[in-house]
Amino acid sequence: MASIVKSACPLNCWDSCGFHVTVENDKVIKVEGDPSHPITKGKICGRGRMLETRTNSPQRILYPLKKVNGEFKQISWNQALDEIALELKEIKEQYGSTAVLHSHDYANNGLLKSLDQRFFNAYGGVTQLYGSLCWGAGIEAQKWDFGDAYGHEPEDVLKSKNIIIWGRNVARTNMHFYEKLLEAKKNGAKIYVIDPLYNATAKIADEYISVKPGMDGLLAAGIIKEILHLGLEDREFIDQYSYGFEDLEKLIEGISLEKISEMTEVSAEMNQQLAKVFADKPTSTFMGLGLQRYKNGGNTIRMIDALAAVSGNIGIPGGGANYANLQVGQSFDIANLTLSERRSSHRQFSIMKQAEEVLSAIDPEIKMIVVTCGNPLTQVPDSSIVEKAFSSVSKLVVIEQFLTDTARLADYILPTTTSFEEEDLYYSSMYHHYVNYGPKLVSAPGEAKSDLWIWTQLAERLGFGEVFQFSRDEWLEMSLQSLSAKGITLDQLKENHNVELPVKRVPWEDFKFKTPSGKYEFTALNKGAEWQLKLALPEESKWNNPSLAEKFPYNLLTIHPLRSNHSQNYHLFPKEPQLKIEVAENIADEHGLMDGDLVRVWNNRGEVKGYLSILQKAHPNTINIDEGIWKRFGGSVNNLTSSGESDNGLGSTLYDCLVNIEKIN
Numbered sequence: 001m002a003s004i005v006k007s008a009c010p011l012n013c014w015d016s017c018g019f020h021v022t023v024e025n026d027k028v029i030k031v032e033g034d035p036s037h038p039i040t041k042g043k044i045c046g047r048g049r050m051l052e053t054r055t056n057s058p059q060r061i062l063y064p065l066k067k068v069n070g071e072f073k074q075i076s077w078n079q080a081l082d083e084i085a086l087e088l089k090e091i092k093e094q095y096g097s098t099a100v101l102h103s104h105d106y107a108n109n110g111l112l113k114s115l116d117q118r119f120f121n122a123y124g125g126v127t128q129l130y131g132s133l134c135w136g137a138g139i140e141a142q143k144w145d146f147g148d149a150y151g152h153e154p155e156d157v158l159k160s161k162n163i164i165i166w167g168r169n170v171a172r173t174n175m176h177f178y179e180k181l182l183e184a185k186k187n188g189a190k191i192y193v194i195d196p197l198y199n200a201t202a203k204i205a206d207e208y209i210s211v212k213p214g215m216d217g218l219l220a221a222g223i224i225k226e227i228l229h230l231g232l233e234d235r236e237f238i239d240q241y242s243y244g245f246e247d248l249e250k251l252i253e254g255i256s257l258e259k260i261s262e263m264t265e266v267s268a269e270m271n272q273q274l275a276k277v278f279a280d281k282p283t284s285t286f287m288g289l290g291l292q293r294y295k296n297g298g299n300t301i302r303m304i305d306a307l308a309a310v311s312g313n314i315g316i317p318g319g320g321a322n323y324a325n326l327q328v329g330q331s332f333d334i335a336n337l338t339l340s341e342r343r344s345s346h347r348q349f350s351i352m353k354q355a356e357e358v359l360s361a362i363d364p365e366i367k368m369i370v371v372t373c374g375n376p377l378t379q380v381p382d383s384s385i386v387e388k389a390f391s392s393v394s395k396l397v398v399i400e401q402f403l404t405d406t407a408r409l410a411d412y413i414l415p416t417t418t419s420f421e422e423e424d425l426y427y428s429s430m431y432h433h434y435v436n437y438g439p440k441l442v443s444a445p446g447e448a449k450s451d452l453w454i455w456t457q458l459a460e461r462l463g464f465g466e467v468f469q470f471s472r473d474e475w476l477e478m479s480l481q482s483l484s485a486k487g488i489t490l491d492q493l494k495e496n497h498n499v500e501l502p503v504k505r506v507p508w509e510d511f512k513f514k515t516p517s518g519k520y521e522f523t524a525l526n527k528g529a530e531w532q533l534k535l536a537l538p539e540e541s542k543w544n545n546p547s548l549a550e551k552f553p554y555n556l557l558t559i560h561p562l563r564s565n566h567s568q569n570y571h572l573f574p575k576e577p578q579l580k581i582e583v584a585e586n587i588a589d590e591h592g593l594m595d596g597d598l599v600r601v602w603n604n605r606g607e608v609k610g611y612l613s614i615l616q617k618a619h620p621n622t623i624n625i626d627e628g629i630w631k632r633f634g635g636s637v638n639n640l641t642s643s644g645e646s647d648n649g650l651g652s653t654l655y656d657c658l659v660n661i662e663k664i665n
């Protein structure tokens with residue numbers, strides 16, 4: 001008999017939805033929204049519904065596989081684990097534990113997914129990745145400005161008079177916030193969308209502001225300039241609660257509004273209008289992550305933070321410089337799980353440059369890469385180098401559900417469970433502050449095992465089995481240690497399926513910031529001169545690299561796909577996907593291109609081929625190719641992207657990318 005059970009979405013997403021999953025005869029039949037979830041209220045997206053297809057797919061990897069003479073051969077778990085454990089032991093003895101690289105991303109939001117770190121720490125400490133392809137530049141920026149990256153609770157936007165959606169593709173990537181925007185609009189709030197692409201969110205905006213990619217920091221500086229010119233700044237906030245305002249004033253004195261308008265390709269009138277909008281409080285700003293995937297990404301977010309601060313929109317209901325909500329993740333005792341005190345050696349590679357670092361590593365060289373919750377061949381920039389690096393090591397171990405681009409390169413593939421096949425807690429530090437419980441609903445197919453089982457088995461073979469001798473309940477309780485002191489327990493989560501976390505609903509309401517000065521810092525007190533706020537420009541632009549811009553005149557964005565979470569769904573579509581190359585109208589005109597034409601997009605790093613689609617109202621000279629497509633379907637777009645790091649060292653420059661285009665036959 002079929003039953004409907006509550007569960008949760010594991011995907012790396014803003015929304016962290018509650019599910020109703022229909023289960024019959026140990027099989028997931030259907031995934032729907034849980035109407036009782038306080039935020040997601042029964043609505044979910046196609047990626048969530050497709051978790052049924054993912055779980056039941058005949059393409060699942062069912063057995064451990066070993067590559068022998070270039071072909072994958074099924075082997076037993078014992079053989080796989082014994083051989084990998086032996087390899088790990090020998091590498092440590094011969095070269096030291098940091099000859100192993102743990103390459104990972106965050107494909108699964110489960111709390112217990114961080115136990116991979118426990119394994120590698122107990123092993124002695126490996127080479128780990130720092131920074132983030134996703135949101136790194138902006139998080140670091142907000143840490144310098146506010147001391148941390150905190151967002152307002154979802155309901156708070158209903159108190160805003162004006163709402164600025166700055167480079168966030170809300171209708172596509174953050175659907176429950178889109179619902180909130182519709183509600184706010186109905187209540188009379190005005191919505192402004194600032195984005196180079198006229199996306200679905202722009203369609204509901206009162207005003208759409210089309211900006212040249214990578215130029216938002218300059219735009220924000222222009223708006224601040226106009227606010228100061230009109231005397232609309234919040235003097236009380238500036239005088240009492242901020243540090244370094246004079247430096248900001250000096251900085252923007254050096255550039256005229258006309259120059260800003262010319263460079264951002266946003267009219268001076270719009271700049272003036274936006275100054276009045278920010279001053280007409282409360283105005284909330286919701287930044288997206290695409291906005292900061294540029295060399296100047298940190299400065300961009302800092303300048304937008306500065307705009308929210310100068311206009312007095314920080315710490316007030318209906319205001320905020322909303323980017324992420326790290327309060328959510330900070331509620332858990334993840335350090336109890338990761339056991340970092342156990343490691344004796346340690347080395348770090350930048351996540352952006354992991355491939356170059358692998359190729360150039362000495363002392364020790366990288367001998368083994370272990371991949372978890374990631375598909376770097378598709379998702380990490382500059383794919384040709386990534387492929388070279390991941391092919392260069394003597395052992396590549398990939399823990400996966402499917403035969404991805406990365407898994408194809410592996411020496412060992414270890415088949416792992418999907419979220420409905422194991423119990424965990426799920427949260428996202430991006431939007432709302434509820435944690436969801438996801439029970440184990442069905443058995444795993446074939447011999448697929450959870451990541452946790454794999455770590456436990458390897459730990460036993462390597463002689464540190466005792467650090468993994470805990471039950472799922474015990475692990476989860478370990479991570480809820482501080483919360484249980486506040487009355488939030490595992491039992492309660494199992495019963496309610498979601499619990500509100502005790503976080504600040506309106507951060508910085510007391511104007512006490514977590515910065516070194518305790519104030520909002522326009523100038524970062526403990527950073528040297530080179531790190532101070534700048535009018536920074538993208539790396540691949542006519543200003544910073546004129547000869548490159550002449551050869552490659554178009555900005556390439558590679559935004560997140562509608563129907564897939566990154567690379568996770570394309571192979572599951574009923575129809576084989578094709579690479580769609582979306583171009584602004586002026587590009588189609590210049591090259592005489594029509595919808596459906598086969599075109600090639602290239603730069604010095606690589607090329608992709610795909611089918612043209614003309615994007616109405618996109619910013620001139622802008623191209624978009626949704627990310628995530630596997631090599632076998634015409635990807636990856638990361639053939640084209642740069643592995644550069646953001647100005648503060650912690651973010652990617654995925655959208656800071658110039659290309660050219662031509663028609664092919």
Ligand SMILES: Nc1nc2c(c(=O)[nH]1)N[C@H]1C(S)=C(S)[C@@H](COP(=O)(O)OP(=O)(O)OC[C@H]3O[C@@H](n4cnc5c(=O)[nH]c(N)nc54)[C@H](O)[C@@H]3O)O[C@H]1N2
Pocket residue numbers: 012013014047134135166167168169170172173174194195196197199211212213214215216287288289290291557558559560561562563564565566655
């Ligand atoms: N459907 C779907 N939803 C997802 C995901 C997915 O893969 N698919 N992934 C999830 C994850 S991991 C993340 S990080 C989030 C990301 O969520 P978003 O930040 O919403 O999405 P991105 O695709 O990263 O960013 C794209 C938006 O930034 C705009 N943009 C790009 N460059 C600029 C710029 O220079 N200036 C301005 N103003 N705008 C710019 C793009 O035009 C686009 O509207 O989405 C999550 N949700």
Ligand SMILES: Nc1nc2c(c(=O)[nH]1)N[C@H]1C(S)=C(S)[C@@H](COP(=O)(O)OP(=O)(O)OC[C@H]3O[C@@H](n4cnc5c(=O)[nH]c(N)nc54)[C@H](O)[C@@H]3O)O[C@H]1N2
Pocket residue numbers: 012105106107108133134135371372373374375376379380381399400401402404416417418451558559560565566567568627628637638641654
């Ligand atoms: N060009 C370009 N590149 C981008 C981006 C972009 O906007 N443009 N966005 C970047 C962003 S924001 C992000 S977050 C990254 C995402 O990069 P990734 O996290 O690497 O991408 P995904 O495709 O979500 O997931 C990778 C793999 O994890 C596997 N997986 C899922 N669940 C589990 C699990 O429980 N255990 C294990 N072991 N594996 C699992 C999936 O099968 C999938 O193949 O991509 C980045 N790359």
Ligand code: SF4
Pocket residue numbers: 009010011013014015016017044045046047048049175565
């Ligand atoms: S992918 Fe995001 S919006 Fe879709 S069901 Fe999962 S959490 Fe919800």
Ligand SMILES: [Mo]
Pocket residue numbers: 012134135
């Ligand atoms: Mo992301």
